[in-house]
């Protein structure tokens with residue numbers, strides 16, 4: 001049972017558009033490893049935290065120790081107007097890992113702020129407020145980012161000042177290119193990009209912003225090589241590429257450290273957030289130095305790059321590199337994906353299993369076709385919760401299960417999750 005009183009108070013004082021999962025929302029009061037416990041004492045294997053907050057799991061000693069050591073100094077934060085050692089160390093490490101030559105890093109508190117900064121830097125650098133974004137994208141809900149978010153369910157406002165043109169290249173399970181082969185799809189997207197550039201813009205576009213795998217959009221995974229093909233067109237027109245790595249960064253996709261690398265591309269700008277804080281609020285922008293340094297005036301973020309968040313993020317990054325969690329994501333991602341494909345082949349409500357590494361989407365459809373089935377997704381979400389597993393949901397129609405466990409996932413936990421998912425899918429399929 002949910003704490004009904006807390007839920008009523010939440011509803012009374014927090015905005016109605018603040019999304020809450022589950023008919024009976026849970027309050028998580030304890031966490032360890034890949035498990036969380038709610039206020040009623042129920043423990044769940046957490047297959048969604050990996051992206052949202054805890055990239056590598058809960059209550060990891062090395063991370064807690066790093067944060068505690070900073071707390072013990074008494075300096076939770078004073079000001080980013082002073083030197084912060086951990087901020088510099090983390091920036092050096094991230095710049096090196098980015099693959100962007102001579103990169104500079106600016107820290108923010110969230111992915112939205114990171115993308116806002118990226119858009120400001122890119123538009124200032126190019127002296128243009130025209131941006132290309134992908135249909136079905138999500139980049140945040142501030143005034144600039146909401147303009148480049150191409151997913152109606154999350155577009156709070158149509159009044160963003162950014163001049164945006166949306167192109168194909170994110171999602172294709174449904175839509176005009178659904179039946180295309182990978183090669184034909186890439187060619188069609190390049191044609192679309194070229195056409196949009198020539199017809200819907202004045203040509204002097206600042207940047208394209210894109211997620212290598214669309215997160216909120218339902219883990220829509222374009223063929224490797226799409227962004228390589230895009231980059232040729234962008235470069236020919238002097239347009240920057242911003243890779244939004246808020247969900248795909250840090251090895252989660254298994255095959256590469258950054259999602260965009262699967263396309264053989266080095267972007268001009270990357271943004272990150274969410275999991276790298278492993279629960280602490282941190283985001284950031286990585287860019288070529290000439291781009292990053294193009295802003296004419298002073299800048300400050302009161303909390304961006306503060307000692308607590310950067311200490312925690314540095315310990316998280318060290319932990320995931322030292323323990324080859326990218327390798328673990330590749331191995332267990334493959335195991336989960338093939339397990340889910342096997343399970344899915346037996347049930348009409350499973351239309352598609354996609355993704356990379358520990359970023360796996362399961363699109364639920366009406367039996368016998370491809371029409372979205374959000375009711376089945378809700379049923380599976382409730383069904384897995386009742387059996388002790390938390391998963392996420394997404395997609396334009398809210399009909400895609402999103403699986404993104406912490407990258408420290410074990411073989412046993414992967415199998416346990418497959419068992420629970422199988423039962424929940426079977427039961428939703430039978431009820432459909």
Ligand code: PMP
Nearest residue numbers: 110111112138139140215246273
């Ligand atoms: N970009 C992507 C790809 C995201 O998934 C999100 C969050 N869902 C954001 C940006 C915004 O991040 P935040 O919620 O930290 O502002």
